[in-house]
Amino acid sequence: MSTFLQLLGACCFGILIGWYIYYINRHRKDDVQFSDLVTLVGVLGGATVLTVFPEESDLFGAYGVGLAFGFFGYFVLLIILVKRSDNFDTDYFLDGRNKDENGKMRVPPLSDRGAGAAMNANSSGGIEGHRE
Amino acid sequence: MILNLMGIIGLGIVWGWYLGTFTGRVHHLSFTVPALFSASLAVSAYLFWSSRISGLTLLAISVLVAMIIHMLWRRELQKRYGQIRPDYPEVLL
Numbered sequence: 644m645s646t647f648l649q650l651l652g653a654c655c656f657g658i659l660i661g662w663y664i665y666y667i668n669r670h671r672k673d674d675v676q677f678s679d680l681v682t683l684v685g686v687l688g689g690a691t692v693l694t695v696f697p698e699e700s701d702l703f704g705a706y707g708v709g710l711a712f713g714f715f716g717y718f719v720l721l722i723i724l725v726k727r728s729d730n731f732d733t734d735y736f737l738d739g740r741n742k743d744e745n746g747k748m749r750v751p752p753l754s755d756r757g758a759g760a761a762m763n764a765n766s767s768g769g770i771e772g773h774r775e
Numbered sequence: 776m777i778l779n780l781m782g783i784i785g786l787g788i789v790w791g792w793y794l795g796t797f798t799g800r801v802h803h804l805s806f807t808v809p810a811l812f813s814a815s816l817a818v819s820a821y822l823f824w825s826s827r828i829s830g831l832t833l834l835a836i837s838v839l840v841a842m843i844i845h846m847l848w849r850r851e852l853q854k855r856y857g858q859i860r861p862d863y864p865e866v867l868l
Binding site for chain 1: 777778779780781782783784785786788789790792793796810811813814817818821849852853855856
């Protein structure tokens with residue numbers, strides 16, 4: 644039987660991982676990569692997770708619940724931020740489109756999606772600081 | 776037991792929502808679809824191994840529900856704001 648503190652720890656770990664999964668997926672540069680999927684399957688039910696949280700245990704359940712909270716917590720926060728911003732509208736969730744300094748809609752290149760890119764957008768609609 | 780089942784639902788809705796993000800955004804169809812299918816199979820096999828048929832059923836239901844909700848939401852956004860990147864094939868719509 645797990646203690647409350649153990650369950651809380653598993654849940655918080657899940658929240659952290661869920662948050663990070665959304666973050667990684669949001670900043671994906673292209674179609675899904677094989678490495679992304681391996682990472683994702685690993686955090687959902689990989690050997691490391693199973694070592695820490697044995698299957699069919701309450702700890703694993705708390706981890707799964709935390710995972711969903713973290714993942715959708717990020718999403719809800721993003722909705723709130725987009726709602727409050729003048730430069731973003733709900734269409735941001737389609738392909739990251741937003742307004743440039745002149746109020747014109749722009750769709751950032753696939754390789755530059757995400758908040759960092761939006762914050763670094765220059766007046767010509769290009770992106771600074773994201774050249775690799 | 777209940778917490779364990781809730782955890783499986785949690786995993787399922789995260790995976791389902793993740794799959795839904797590919798709606799209308801798949802560029803390399805021949806790679807992406809088999810890759811996502813294999814990864815889904817891996818997650819399902821793991822759940823079947825750890826929780827047998829009850830876990831697998833719960834996972835399947837939660838994945839499907841989350842994926843359908845996400846796809847409907849994205850379709851609604853598309854109706855309202857227009858096509859996602861005209862150069863992309865809409866393979867999953």
